[in-house]
Amino acid sequence: MASLINQAFKKAKSENRPALLTYTVAGDNTKKKSLEILKSISNYADICELGFPHNTPIADGGQIQTSAYRAINNGIKINDVFSVAKDFKKSKKTKPIILMGYYNMIFQYNENKFIEKCKNVKVDGLIVVDLPYPENKKFSNKCKRKGINFIQLVSPTTSPNRLKKIIKDSHDMIYYISMLSTTGGKLKVVPKKILERYSKIKNQNKSKNVVIGFGITEKTIKSLKKADGLVVGSAICKEISNSIKKRQNPVTNVTNIVKRLKKKIT
Template sequence: MKIEEKFKELNEKEEKAFIPFLVAGDPNFEDSKEAFEMLCKYGDIIEIGIPFSDPVADGLTIQKADYRALKSGMTPLKAFELAKYLNEKYPNKPLVFLVYYNIIFKMGEENFVKKAKESGISGLIVPDLPVEESESLYNICKKYGIDLIFLVAPTTTEERLNKILKKASGFIYAVSVTGITGERDKVKEETKNYIKKVKEKTSLPICVGFGISKKEHVEEICKIADGAIVGSAIVKIVEKYTNNYKIENKEKFLEELENFLKSLKDGTKTAIKIKN
């Protein structure tokens, strides 16, 4: 399913988007697949992290998840396999890869995008690819009908923001804080102000990530943005139940994961009620 179609569907239902994230293959391929199926149950758009040895935009929680996934044998080709499985089982859930550029470069831009398309991927987030160097990948994504999703932050200049908005599609990934991913205590006022500023310049949906870790954050963010992206707080549940690259007490793990995901999705619905 296209990302644009999903946002139209959510608008009709008067809901905001909940975008959960996990690292593919954490702590191993099979356990990861089950966790992603739970994400598909409650998430509107699913963000799949392809593990990388040097994830510069990510905090310690996701770095450790990347390490676990790589140690248990996860590869980009297996990430395509996971995406294909999820796309066939949940065709109504747009899938997005969070992938570092080195992986795309090594595979070849066109080859990577073509495989992503064949696997049912709707969008790519490449956190270490600056808009100024994105022309080639941007054109290939356009050719295959995949959204190239750019990140903006409170530090993004007006000039750079305009460059990003010219190329962006799918949605804008608004980083809520300066720095790396990880849980934060509250949503800062400056974050809300800069989201409003970006909204004035584009009709694309704006989804906020980095530091969103509980229902209250989701509610707060979704009063002004079009969706909330949650990563580290979900990854921490995987970490909590992992021992020796396996999920222990699977039933309890899935129950805790489900309750947490449900509360976050509920936050996107209550945000509309609070706003109205």
């Protein structure tokens, strides 16, 4: 049977639009709130990425750092992250969820135990920012054996030869980083150029779902709608920060953003 991730892309394709992927941090700003946010935005998002926060995130920009620090300061632990994922999947059985984070958290939890736990709470996929190919081969095979999608990242600096190998070893989804940047940077490459590179990846194996992330906001999302999927993270985390500042309900505000994002690509 096709994975939920694959099904989500199929459904979006049948509606002639890219899949919308959101990223929020578990525990931002509390465990309860982050679950509420997740449940609410998943009415519009096709796939939900859930970050497990780390206090030394070397590839994240200010917005996601702020979310991660806020969650950690509010006491979120890795088992809380799993419980958020589990509760989410209880009510949204068919909505794919992808956990995303840094390798030290997995390493301290123990690789095998971590993957087992992911399986138990029905996590569909994993992104590990600082475990690149080919170092991630063993880990990604373990994931595959447990039916969990390990999502490979590729970037504008990935050489053609390396790209070929990564695609060959990838599972259902590949994450293309739009530009040289941390998360939340301003889109500094023209969409046409990004889509050109995207096509080069896509054309190597049409059965893989390729999503584009980094620098995607309400302003930029429409210009990239040719892709299989688009990831929005920092713009959402920023809205959570703003809502807290203005003493407004982040659930409503974030849901509204995701609604608008969806509308722009439909």
